[in-house]
Each structure stands twice: as structure tokens, then as C-alpha cells.
Amino acid sequence: MARMKFYCDAERCIECNACVTACKNENEVPWGVNRRRVVTIKDGEPGERSLSVACMHCSDAPCIAVCPVDCIYDTIDGVVLHDKDICIGCGYCFYACPFGAPQFPQEGAFGSRGKMDKCTFCAGGPEEDHSVDERRKYGSNRLAEGKLPLCAEMCSTKALLAGDANVISDIYRERVINRGASVLNRGVSYQNAAFRASSGMEGKSSVKK
Amino acid sequence: MIGELIDGPFWYFSLVVFCIGVLFRLISILRAGLKPDLAVPRSGGSTGALRNLFSRFIPRRDVATRGRLTFVAGYLFHIGLFALLFFARPHVDFIAERITGFSWPALPYWAFIISAEIAFIGLLLLWLHRLLHPVTRLLSNADDYIGTGLVFLVMLTGCLALAQAFEPLRLLHLFLAELLLIYFPFSSLMHAFTFVFSRSYSGAVMGRKGVNA
Amino acid sequence: MRRALFSSAGVETAGFSAVLMLTLVLAFLLLMAPHAMAETAGNAPAIQVPNPSTDLWREVRQRDGVTSGRSQIAGVESGTLINPYGETWRNFRMKQLIPYSGYLLAGMLLLLILFFLVRGKIRVKAGISNKKLFRYTLYERMIHWFIASVFLFLALTGLILLFGRSLLLPWIGSEVFSLLASASKEGHNLFGPVFAVALLLVFIRFVRRNIYQKGDLTWLLKGGGIIGKGHVPSNFFNMGEKSMFWLLVLVGAVIVGSGLILVFPVFGQARITMELSHVSHALTTLLMILVIMGHIYIGSVGMEGALDGMTTGYCDLNWAREHHAEWATLCEQEGKVITDVEVSRLRGDGDTQQHAATSAQETG
Numbered sequence: 001m002a003r004m005k006f007y008c009d010a011e012r013c014i015e016c017n018a019c020v021t022a023c024k025n026e027n028e029v030p031w032g033v034n035r036r037r038v039v040t041i042k043d044g045e046p047g048e049r050s051l052s053v054a055c056m057h058c059s060d061a062p063c064i065a066v067c068p069v070d071c072i073y074d075t076i077d078g079v080v081l082h083d084k085d086i087c088i089g090c091g092y093c094f095y096a097c098p099f100g101a102p103q104f105p106q107e108g109a110f111g112s113r114g115k116m117d118k119c120t121f122c123a124g125g126p127e128e129d130h131s132v133d134e135r136r137k138y139g140s141n142r143l144a145e146g147k148l149p150l151c152a153e154m155c156s157t158k159a160l161l162a163g164d165a166n167v168i169s170d171i172y173r174e175r176v177i178n179r180g181a182s183v184l185n186r187g188v189s190y191q192n193a194a195f196r197a198s199s200g201m202e203g204k205s206s207v208k209k
Numbered sequence: 210m211i212g213e214l215i216d217g218p219f220w221y222f223s224l225v226v227f228c229i230g231v232l233f234r235l236i237s238i239l240r241a242g243l244k245p246d247l248a249v250p251r252s253g254g255s256t257g258a259l260r261n262l263f264s265r266f267i268p269r270r271d272v273a274t275r276g277r278l279t280f281v282a283g284y285l286f287h288i289g290l291f292a293l294l295f296f297a298r299p300h301v302d303f304i305a306e307r308i309t310g311f312s313w314p315a316l317p318y319w320a321f322i323i324s325a326e327i328a329f330i331g332l333l334l335l336w337l338h339r340l341l342h343p344v345t346r347l348l349s350n351a352d353d354y355i356g357t358g359l360v361f362l363v364m365l366t367g368c369l370a371l372a373q374a375f376e377p378l379r380l381l382h383l384f385l386a387e388l389l390l391i392y393f394p395f396s397s398l399m400h401a402f403t404f405v406f407s408r409s410y411s412g413a414v415m416g417r418k419g420v421n422a
Numbered sequence: 423m424r425r426a427l428f429s430s431a432g433v434e435t436a437g438f439s440a441v442l443m444l445t446l447v448l449a450f451l452l453l454m455a456p457h458a459m460a461e462t463a464g465n466a467p468a469i470q471v472p473n474p475s476t477d478l479w480r481e482v483r484q485r486d487g488v489t490s491g492r493s494q495i496a497g498v499e500s501g502t503l504i505n506p507y508g509e510t511w512r513n514f515r516m517k518q519l520i521p522y523s524g525y526l527l528a529g530m531l532l533l534l535i536l537f538f539l540v541r542g543k544i545r546v547k548a549g550i551s552n553k554k555l556f557r558y559t560l561y562e563r564m565i566h567w568f569i570a571s572v573f574l575f576l577a578l579t580g581l582i583l584l585f586g587r588s589l590l591l592p593w594i595g596s597e598v599f600s601l602l603a604s605a606s607k608e609g610h611n612l613f614g615p616v617f618a619v620a621l622l623l624v625f626i627r628f629v630r631r632n633i634y635q636k637g638d639l640t641w642l643l644k645g646g647g648i649i650g651k652g653h654v655p656s657n658f659f660n661m662g663e664k665s666m667f668w669l670l671v672l673v674g675a676v677i678v679g680s681g682l683i684l685v686f687p688v689f690g691q692a693r694i695t696m697e698l699s700h701v702s703h704a705l706t707t708l709l710m711i712l713v714i715m716g717h718i719y720i721g722s723v724g725m726e727g728a729l730d731g732m733t734t735g736y737c738d739l740n741w742a743r744e745h746h747a748e749w750a751t752l753c754e755q756e757g758k759v760i761t762d763v764e765v766s767r768l769r770g771d772g773d774t775q776q777h778a779a780t781s782a783q784e785t786g
Contacts, residue, residue: 086597326613
């Protein structure tokens with residue numbers, strides 16, 4: 001079976017936040033919740049990179065391990081989902097997650113957080129596919145329609161990849177090889193591998209010649 | 210099935226029992242009439258009644274020290290419970306939806322929880338006082354314990370249902386509240402209404418005698 | 423047997439020859455290596471396929487700290503890419519806290535049962551007398567049972583949240599357990615601050631009698647009279663009770679502090695603060711539950727006459743002489759000993775109910 005993964009190519013991400021907006025719109029997430037966010041490292045410095053982060057759908061997910069009511073599970077596709085009818089809003093998944101994926105609609109006094117919400121890989125929840133309840137609680141279920149998450153589909157630079165881990169890693173590997181080749185044979189591979197100039201690479205100037 | 214019963218018919222039944230019961234009790238108190246007082250009144254009874262009604266909110270100075278604990282705990286409990294009952298967001302919504310049709314400003318969540326905590330502190334201390342103090346233990350009968358226990362259980366289930374996400378917890382809270390409503394008119398819990406009559410009555414009597422009590 | 427010997431010898435020979443071969447090959451390679459390298463360098467420049475992300479990921483994945491950047495998404499720690507402490511916390515909770523605290527609690531229960539079976543109920547040696555001493559006022563008993571009831575509720579709800587998934591969930595099913603867990607969580611959150619109030623009241627009321635004094639070291643050296651024979655004289659509270667008091671006050675302060683951090687996630691505290699609070703909350707509450715288990719044991723089935731002071735307010739004179747000799751002597755000197763009959767009259771038991779009102783003096 002496939003194992004669904006996200007991969008964000010830091011060489012391509014231009015911090016346009018379209019993935020964030022697409023996700024918020026597609027899933028109609030509650031106010032204050034952002035299932036996806038773009039983090040920029042070394043903002044304004046040399047070597048600045050941006051990455052789009054959401055639930056990484058870990059193979060050995062910490063959130064599944066620590067949930068006191070066992071409401072988080074992974075599907076046969078390797079997507080980590082949760083059951084909002086079972087969730088008690090304790091926040092343990094939020095403590096355990098390395099990526100800050102679990103979100104809560106409130107951060108109120110006396111531990112009033114509401115039910116946890118996180119990226120579902122556009123795969124809905126435990127309810128029946130495309131049911132009204134599923135839509136209301138978890139947002140859209142594109143996976144059941146044979147589509148990939150909208151954030152990745154919308155990505156203008158194809159920095160954010162989603163899908164079977166094997167396919168994604170093949171795409172990425174190809175990209176990296178092309179990038180390397182472009183350094184050696186300037187101007188030839190560049191057409192195959194559109195990329196942003198990184199430090200130590202002078203792709204664009206070579207085209208002028 | 211049981212949920213529908215609690216949420217619908219039983220709620221209306223308990224509400225009707227509560228209203229008719231309270232009315233019956235109040236009317237029977239009013240119909241009991243006053244003892245004829247043949248003495249010449251030294252002053253008007255109504256001012257005495259009014260004064261007594263409010264002056265009794267503060268304990269007399271000679272018992273203030275000894276009863277300090279019950280005074281403080283009593284106020285904590287009653288103020289907390291009042292705030293909880295009428296100004297908690299879920300209660301305001303419930304009352305507006307089921308009874309009045311209009312709502313009023315509710316407490317923010319933190320203030321609601323603090324009033325619940327104050328009420329719990331007061332209630333637990335008063336209950337322990339009732340159990341441990343020799344006088345109150347002798348004075349208390351089953352009615353007092355049932356009343357205290359029911360109020361406590363209603364408050365506890367309400368606090369357990371705070372997540373407002375689990376229907377059975379809400380129904381449990383509602384069910385106990387309905388039991389409380391049915392029990393209310395026929396128990397000492399009626400003091401929520403009758404304190405006005407008892408205070409005004411003794412105030413009027415004292416006022417007519419010209420006693421500043 | 424012979425065959426086995428033979429074959430093992432064969433294995434040894436084979437092993438030896440393999441090692442020899444490997445050494446030879448390695449030596450050959452080592453000798454040839456500089457030559458081979460020089461050859462490559464001469465022909466073409468070394469192909470180095472750069473992955474520009476390598477540095478980034480190395481920086482992000484370094485485990486000695488949080489990688490922070492900036493994000494357009496507002497929120498606490500939204501700029502943090504990876505929080506490595508989450509995994510540490512997960513391992514603490516799942517691999518250490520849940521199993522070991524379970525063993526500790528079960529072990530403590532077993533220990534108490536064993537102790538009861540071996541030692542039995544500690545009797546008042548001189549027998550229950552017909553004389554009493556006034557020990558706890560109404561207010562003191564009230565705040566004791568106040569903190570006791572709140573503590574039991576908090577301990578129960580906390581343990582449901584800690585062990586429920588492994589112990590209860592398989593039995594009662596996901597939906598019912600979720601109800602129970604939600605109720606426990608909300609109740610725990612609401613009664614936490616009530617416990618803080620109760621702890622403060624208990625501290626203020628009992629702190630003076632719990633200051634350590636002269637005889638306490640002797641009590642400790644003699645093991646509180648449990649080990650040796652004969653009781654060690656002590657004042658109103660003995661060394662053990664004082665130590666428990668201070669432990670509970672200090673541990674209780676940590677419990678309340680960490681609990682408040684966890685229950686108010688509104689002050690923008692980072693996840694690491696919450697994780698540390700959770701760890702300290704778990705460890706201190708575990709300690710407190712263990713100590714309280716002992717306290718409940720010795721106060722109820724473990725010792726004759728120990729519970730009376732906290733329920734009726736009066737303790738037996740012989741019990742006081744044996745367990746709190748200094749305090750009993752002081753009371754006797756001051757003439758505070760009263761008879762059984764007097765006590766039941768003050769408490770309004772039996773047919774002398776009308777005199778109960780006189781006991782109002784004990785409210786002080």
C-alpha cells in the first residue's frame with residue numbers, strides 16, 4: 001500500500017502562503033486554526049529558505065502514542081487522522097508533536113481548548129466519506145475522490161509535493177540530480193531543472209552567454 | 210430514547226411541578242394569614258419589614274465572630290451559585306431557548322469557572338460543617354442532606370460536562386437538575402423564596418412593637 | 423560429541439582463514455589507494471553533486487535546540503520549525519511515567535497490605551480508656567476533610583487520564599471511556615484551583631505545630647517506634663507527621679504551580695514550558711499519592727484510635743500517651759482531660775441532646 005507523505009522543496013518554496021490559504025479555504029477550518037504554515041528560516045539573511053509545514057503523517061507518530069483516549073490513528077494509506085467525537089482536548093498531542101501540527105480552536109483559561117484540529121491530508125475523518133458530518137468536522141476528503149491535498153496541488157512552484165512516498169522521493173531525487181548536473185554543464189540542464197539560484201551556484205548568468 | 214425523554218417531556222414535567230409547587234407553597238403561606246395584633250402599633254410594620262429584609266443579610270455583631278466561617282462559606286456558595294445559575298453562558302442560552310425567548314449578557318468563561326469554584330468551596334465547607342458540628346448535625350434531617358447532595362451533584366455533573374461536547378454528560382446534568390426542580394418546592398430549598406416572607410413577617414412584628422431588631 | 427568437536431574446529435579454521443583474507447585485501451587496498459586517487463584527479467575534477475538543502479536540513483535537524491524562523495501565521499511558536507523536546511516528553515510519558523508509576527502505586531498498595539498482614543493493627547497497649555483529650559477543632563477537621571475530598575477527586579481523575587487508555591479503554595470501549603476522560607479532565611481542571619485554596623488553608627492552620635523541635639531527631643533515629651519496641655515521646659505532631667506536612671506543602675506548591683501553568687495555556691508559554699510542567703506535575707503528584715496512601719493506611723486500619731481525633735475531635739487519652747506523650751503530659755498538667763460521658767454530652771450523642779449547644783465553644 002502507498003504511504004502518503006508531504007515533501008517541501010526548500011529550493012523552490014517562495015513563501016507565497018498559497019498552500020496556507022488553499023488549505024484554510026478548502027477545509028473551512030475554525031477561526032484561529034491554521035493546519036499549515038510557512039516558516040522562513042534566516043529571514044533576510046544569506047541562505048534564506050522557506051518551508052511549508054503541516055502534519056507530516058509520521059510513520060511512528062508521537063501524537064498517536066501519547067493520546068490518552070486513543071483518538072488518533074493512521075489509515076492504510078499512512079495518513080494520520082483523528083476522531084473528534086472521542087477527542088477530549090487535553091493538548092498532549094500538541095506537546096508531543098515536533099511540527100506543531102495539532103491546533104486548538106481556543107486557548108482559553110481552565111484548559112478550555114476545544115477539539116483538536118490538524119491536517120488530514122485532505123482525507124476527512126472516520127465518518128463516512130463525503131458525509132455532511134465529515135465535511136463539518138474535518139473539511140474536505142479529496143483522497144477519496146482520487147485527488148491529492150489541495151495545498152500541494154495549488155503550489156505554484158511545485159515546491160510542496162504530496163503523494164506516495166516512493167513517487168515523491170523519485171521526483172525529488174531527479175530534481176537534485178538535475179540541479180547538480182546544471183552546475184557541471186551550465187545552460188544545458190538548466191532548462192530541465194528550473195530552480196532558484198543558491199549561494200555557490202550561478203545558473204542564471206550562464207544563460208546570458 | 211432516554212435522552213429524548215430527559216430533554217423533552219421530563220423537562221417540561223419538572224418545570225411544571227416546580228412552578229405549581231412553588232406557587233402552592235407561597236399561596237399556602239399567604240393564606241395562613243397573620244395573627245391579629247391588638248396592641249397599638251408604635252410604628253408602621255412595613256418599614257420594619259423592609260429594614261429586616263435587608264439588615265438580615267449581615268449577621269448580628271455578637272454572632273459575627275463565632276459564625277464567621279459559615280458566614281463566609283455561605284456567601285461564597287450563594288453568590289457563586291447565583292452567578293453560575295443565571296450568568297453562565299450555557300445556562301443563559303438554555304433559558305433563552307427554552308423559557309424566556311430572550312437572553313442577557315453572560316459571564317466570560319473564566320469568570321463562570323471562578324464562580325463555580327467559589328460555589329464548590331462554599332458548598333463543601335458548609336456540608337462538612339453540617340456533618341461535623343454537633344449542633345448542625347443534630348438539627349439536620351434527611352431533607353437537608355438530600356437537598357445539599359442534589360445541589361452538589363447537579364453542580365458536579367455540570368462541571369464534568371464543561372467540554373459541552375458530550376451529549377450524555379449534558380443529559381446527566383439536565384436529569385439531575387430536573388430532579389432538583391421536582392424536589393425543590395417540597396423541601397427546605399424553598400428558603401430561596403420563603404426567606405422574603407419570614408424576614409418581612411418578623412420585621413413587621415418587630416416594627417409594630419417599635420423594636421429595632 | 424566427537425562430531426561436534428570436529429565441526430567446531432572446522433569453523434575455527436574457516437574463521438581464521440576469513441580474517442586472514444580480509445586483512446590481506448585491506449592491506450592491498452590501503453597500498454593501492456593513493457595511486458588510484460591520483461589517477462582520478464588527473465583525469466577529471468571530482469563530481470560533487472551539491473544538494474543545496476543539505477545545510478538547511480542539517481541546521482533544522484540538529485537536536486541541541488529549537489530551530490526558529492518567522493511565519494506569517496500568528497500564534498505561539500508558529501515560527502518554530504521543529505520542537506525536538508516533544509519526542510523526549512513522549513518517551514518520558516510512555517516509557518517511564520506510565521509503567522513505573524503503575525509499578526510504584528501497585529507496589530505501595532502491596533507493601534501496605536503486607537505490612538498490615540505482618541504487623542497488624544497497631545493497638546493502644548494500655549487499651550482504650552474512658553478518658554479523652556480534645557485534639558482537633560471543628561475548623562481543623564473541616565479543612566482536613568475538605569482537602570482530603572478534593573485530593574481524592576483530583577487523584578482519581580488524574581489517574582483515569584494517566585492509566586485509562588491502558589487499563590479502562592479495552593474494557594469499556596472508546597466512546598464510554600472518552601466520556602469518562604472528558605469528565606475527568608474538566609473536573610480535574612476545575613477542582614485544581616480549589617485544591618490550591620484548601621492547601622493554603624491547611625498550611626496556615628497547621629504550620630505552627632509542624633515546626634521541628636528537640637525530640638524529633640530521636641524519633642527519627644528510633645524509626646518512629648515502628649522498628650523497635652516502645653513508643654517515642656513526641657509533641658502534638660511527631661517527626662513523621664511533621665515531615666509529611668512539609669513534604670506535602672512543598673510538593674503541593676509545585677503541584678499547584680505546574681498545574682496552573684498547564685491549565686492556563688493563555689499566557690503564551692512555549693511547549694517546552696508545558697512539557698516541563700507536565701513532567702514535574704506528574705512526578706510530584708505521584709510522590710504525593712504514595713505518601714497519602716501511607717497516611718490513609720496509618721490513619722484508618724493501621725492504628726487503633728488514630729481516626730477518632732479527625733472525626734469526633736477527641737482522641738483517647740491512652741492513645742495520646744503512647745503516641746504523643748509530651749502533648750498528653752502537657753494536657754494532663756493543664757487539666758484538659760475529660761471523660762467519655764462528658765464528650766458524648768458535648769457531642770450531643772445519646773439522650774443528652776439538649777446540652778449539645780454548649781459545645782459551640784469548640785468551633786474556635
